[in-house]
Amino acid sequence: MEFASAVRNRVGRALLARSMRDGIDLRKLRYLPDSMTMPLKRDGLDPLPDLARLRAEAPVTRLTELFGKSIWLVSGYAEARLVLADNTSYSHDLRQFVAMDGRAGSEQIGGLGMTDPPTHTVLRRYLTPEFTRQRLARLEPTIRAVVNARIDAMKDAGPVVDLVDQFAFPVPFEVICELLGLPVEDRDEFHRLGVARFDLAQGGVGIFSSAAHSRDFLIRSVAAQRDQPGDGLIGDLLREHGDELDDVTLGGLADGVFLGGYETSASMLALGTCLLAENPDAMEMVRSDDAAASRVIEEMLRHLTVVQVAFLRFARHDLEIGGQQIKAGDVVGVSLLGADRDDRLTPGADRFDPARPPTRHLAFGHGMHRCVGAELARMELLIALRALAHHFPRLQVTVAPERLEFRKIAAVYGVESLPVHLYGGALLDRGA
Numbered sequence: 001m002e003f004a005s006a007v008r009n010r011v012g013r014a015l016l017a018r019s020m021r022d023g024i025d026l027r028k029l030r031y032l033p034d035s036m037t038m039p040l041k042r043d044g045l046d047p048l049p050d051l052a053r054l055r056a057e058a059p060v061t062r063l064t065e066l067f068g069k070s071i072w073l074v075s076g077y078a079e080a081r082l083v084l085a086d087n088t089s090y091s092h093d094l095r096q097f098v099a100m101d102g103r104a105g106s107e108q109i110g111g112l113g114m115t116d117p118p119t120h121t122v123l124r125r126y127l128t129p130e131f132t133r134q135r136l137a138r139l140e141p142t143i144r145a146v147v148n149a150r151i152d153a154m155k156d157a158g159p160v161v162d163l164v165d166q167f168a169f170p171v172p173f174e175v176i177c178e179l180l181g182l183p184v185e186d187r188d189e190f191h192r193l194g195v196a197r198f199d200l201a202q203g204g205v206g207i208f209s210s211a212a213h214s215r216d217f218l219i220r221s222v223a224a225q226r227d228q229p230g231d232g233l234i235g236d237l238l239r240e241h242g243d244e245l246d247d248v249t250l251g252g253l254a255d256g257v258f259l260g261g262y263e264t265s266a267s268m269l270a271l272g273t274c275l276l277a278e279n280p281d282a283m284e285m286v287r288s289d290d291a292a293a294s295r296v297i298e299e300m301l302r303h304l305t306v307v308q309v310a311f312l313r314f315a316r317h318d319l320e321i322g323g324q325q326i327k328a329g330d331v332v333g334v335s336l337l338g339a340d341r342d343d344r345l346t347p348g349a350d351r352f353d354p355a356r357p358p359t360r361h362l363a364f365g366h367g368m369h370r371c372v373g374a375e376l377a378r379m380e381l382l383i384a385l386r387a388l389a390h391h392f393p394r395l396q397v398t399v400a401p402e403r404l405e406f407r408k409i410a411a412v413y414g415v416e417s418l419p420v421h422l423y424g425g426a427l428l429d430r431g432a
């Protein structure tokens, strides 16, 4: 086992050296060293034991060196919050590691999360009004309709359905399409393009090419709405700021919203359902009323922390965190999962406890890049999980947890499929 891992690391380093021959370009990266992928892996719903060990030894740890820079992992809650709140010491601009010359606009990586002020400030100012309570209230009936349609479809298809396929992905997909204002006839194509984006198993190559395709799609969609702006976010921004925003910038913003809101909400719905199925008390709390359900959802967000590591930060100058000396140019990854499972945040942090007193968490990040869609995500989770608990209070997962196919290495953790019996019938495959 150890020998195999040593060989893999050695081959990996050789591949890495080859990918860097013409300069640093993450697009060519086909291999990520084991120490870097550890925070992106789990055992079921829980972090690997290595993460707790690292956090106990040093909440800020040097994982490895890449492109001549140290790669640091921050896994303690207090240290993570400090890094996330520090708006001046780090850059988020990943573009310094990706060759851009001569590439089309749609291939330029970016999005809010990888942008620094003043650009970040300007772009974020366009988006925030789209997520006010008023605008979200406009979406609420649509979310209810989308959720109810999926519940009816599951009743027709049941009693055993794949909850990922039938509910967890379709609900946020339809919600984001409605939010952006994408025409119904374009949605199948958009769906196809969006699926492969978050799978890190292929290194840098797969991620960047699939990202370019769906961004391209959104840029075309902006161009098509320029003459006749639609009802959603794209149309709103074209009406209000059409002169300032070109197609690529607005397409990129829309893409950032899609990137931020789709997979994350889908994973929370699927993994959150796993937790409810295993915890009848939590299921009952979600079924009973909005206030109790909201408390359970906050604990779910903390416990699951599906965005495992925050956007990478690059130190602008030498600095110290958690007693470690970080050099200018070093890369700092913040394990949001590690932070949210830190006993210094709340005792017994590894336990999912629906009765836990309200606890702060970093599932939506913190600081200037904090999730712009957090309130939308909460509303979506509340409506969707309450409907699920109302219609299927005895829902059971039909396979044992160790047989579920969880994502192996992923920026956003999730499960590929979740077979459930809607009415808690015989546990068909469990233990088999």
Ligand code: HEM
Pocket (backbone or CB within 6 Å): 084, 112, 113, 114, 124, 176, 179, 256, 257, 258, 260, 261, 262, 264, 265, 268, 306, 307, 309, 310, 311, 336, 362, 363, 364, 365, 366, 368, 369, 370, 371, 372, 373, 374, 376, 377
């Ligand atoms: C449960 C679902 C969600 C979770 C767990 C989540 C989590 C996060 C996290 C951890 C960050 C990054 C913080 C950082 O690295 O500093 C983030 C950023 C972001 N999220 Fe979410 N998110 C969710 C849903 C959404 C939704 C529904 C939308 C929009 C429709 C959205 C849009 C964004 C955007 C645009 C950013 C970038 C913000 C910036 O850089 O200024 N997210 N989200």
